[in-house]
Amino acid sequence: MIALKWFKSSYSSNEGPDCVEVAISPAAPTLTVHVRESKDKDRATLVFADASWAGFVRGISRP
Secondary structure: OOOOOOOOOOOOOOOOOOOOEEEOOOOHHHEEEEEEEOOOOOOOOOEEEEHHHHHHHHHHHOO
């Protein structure tokens, strides 16, 4: 298993309760995006296929 390199979402702040971390796994055959609660790292993570994540980001990026 590949160790994931987590980074904090640019939408998260150090001041508020909402802290999200994201990691990208280059596992074959497709890339996957992992999302977790940064303040409770032992909880389950959400895993998205690359295409699903891209659709999600497009959806939240619209004004």
